[in-house]
Amino acid sequence: MRMANEKQVLSLTSDYTFEYGPSHPYKENNSLDHYSEVEKELIKIQISLNKLSKMERKLIYDKYICVEKKSDIALYLSYSISESTFYRNLNRALIHFAEAYDCGKILNPKKLYPPS
Numbered sequence: 001m002r003m004a005n006e007k008q009v010l011s012l013t014s015d016y017t018f019e020y021g022p023s024h025p026y027k028e029n030n031s032l033d034h035y036s037e038v039e040k041e042l043i044k045i046q047i048s049l050n051k052l053s054k055m056e057r058k059l060i061y062d063k064y065i066c067v068e069k070k071s072d073i074a075l076y077l078s079y080s081i082s083e084s085t086f087y088r089n090l091n092r093a094l095i096h097f098a099e100a101y102d103c104g105k106i107l108n109p110k111k112l113y114p115p116s
Contacts, residue, residue: 012065016057020046048100056093063090 011019020042035043049057062075070078076086098107 012061016054016061018046018049018057044102048097048102051100052093052096055089056096059090059093060097 013019020039049060052060059075062070062078063072072083072086076083079086081089098104
């Protein structure tokens with residue numbers, strides 16, 4: 001993404017930790033006041049992804065972020081897991097991401113826990 005002639009990137013380390021930068025390194029204790037709305041969203045995504053386990057980050061990266069898209073079959077075969085385990089782990093990772101993102105604001109409890 002380009003903003004004001006400056007490249008903004010959400011990069012990935014070898015242990016599947018996400019970093020925002022390199023031009024504006026963000027530390028979790030910093031204020032978000034001087035960032036644009038887009039940058040704030042990227043930082044929230046970075047923080048949320050980094051709260052997940054390494055396997056959850058890897059699943060989300062491989063499925064949704066990686067430029068080289070692979071089929072779900074190729075993904076679960078590369079992890080040496082069954083199809084059902086792949087989807088169960090992916091769903092768990094997405095729920096954990098939703099819980100971590102902006103204190104769970106994107107979750108709708110009525111959809112998760114319908115009335116009995």
